[in-house]
Amino acid sequence: MSTVKQTGNGDLFEQEHAQPRVVRRDGITDAGLAHFQSAYPAETITKEDLFYYVYGLLHSPDYRERYADNLSKELPRIPCVKTAANFWAFSKAGRALAELHLNYETVPTYAGAKIDTGGKKLTDADYRVEKMKVPKIGKEYDRSTLIYNSKITVTGIPLEAYDYVVNGKPALDWVVERQCVKTDKDSGIVNDANDWAIDTMHNPRYPLELFLRVITVSLETMKIVNSLPKLDILTK
Incomplete structure (x- = not known):
């Protein structure tokens, strides 16, 4: 998911001080979300949940080993895991990993050193x-x-x-x-x-x-x- 700033509607004569308008664009398509929702029909899954699922999955040693050849040549394939429980496990892990990796400058310093x-x-x-x-x-x-x-x-x-x-x-x-x-x-x-x-x-x-x-x-x-x-x- 990405956020970009736009100013006005691009009018040639619009004022330079026009306030920027924040536009949020999803990196996950509606079709992609629907694909995963159909795999787990009893679950309520959002694009954000799916985003973190992907991030968690990409850190899986099993995933990296199984798709090693593909990952070196093309965009990664994102499969559905067999159970909803595991979907949520990967999504929860991805969320925790993203929190760590985005905020690496503010996590506690390692006290054991x-x-x-x-x-x-x-x-x-x-x-x-x-x-x-x-x-x-x-x-x-x-x-x-x-x-x-x-x-x-x-x-x-x-x-x-x-x-x-x-x-x-x-x-x-x-x-x-x-x-x-x-x-x-x-x-x-x-x-x-x-x-x-x-x-x-x-x-x-x-x-x-x-x-x-x-x-x-x-x-x-x-x-x-x-x-x-x-x-x-x-x-x-």
Whole structure:
């Protein structure tokens, strides 16, 4: 579902200060909704319920494995599951997942991690990040630890948090990759995560807190995903 803003009716001479008109457009067709309503005639299903069903279904390991070939070539197929109970299980899970993923910047930081500052009291300037690093022990990375900068090390990171993968990479790795200072080779433009933290978020601790919040998001996501019902498809 999407929401767009339109101003007036497009008249050439309409006033520039015309108030925008919000128009809501459904990403689910009436025919699509009717298809699922016919599968569960005793249920009252809305487009919103179906939207979250799809979101939940797309996180199902069973679904991803069964339709792996299709997902790499074409738009995903969305089957009806065999029972209404499982439909609602996927829809409820999808709603919870969407809540987590949309509000990842405001979920609680993971309380199980320890922030090691070497016993020093930090100032706002001490939270500046250049490039986070996962240390190595021998030839293996110690993913339970993150070197945030020269003054801050995070320990106690649960390894299962890395199980939540987005576009082929753990969500935590995306944070490490993006929350840094990096110069684009072609343009010479400097992308500085600290500028965003201070100027936009008004919080110099934002990169560190984001990493800790994404631990929470990752753990809660996998908890929901692991509780999804087995994919039992309705056949007609």
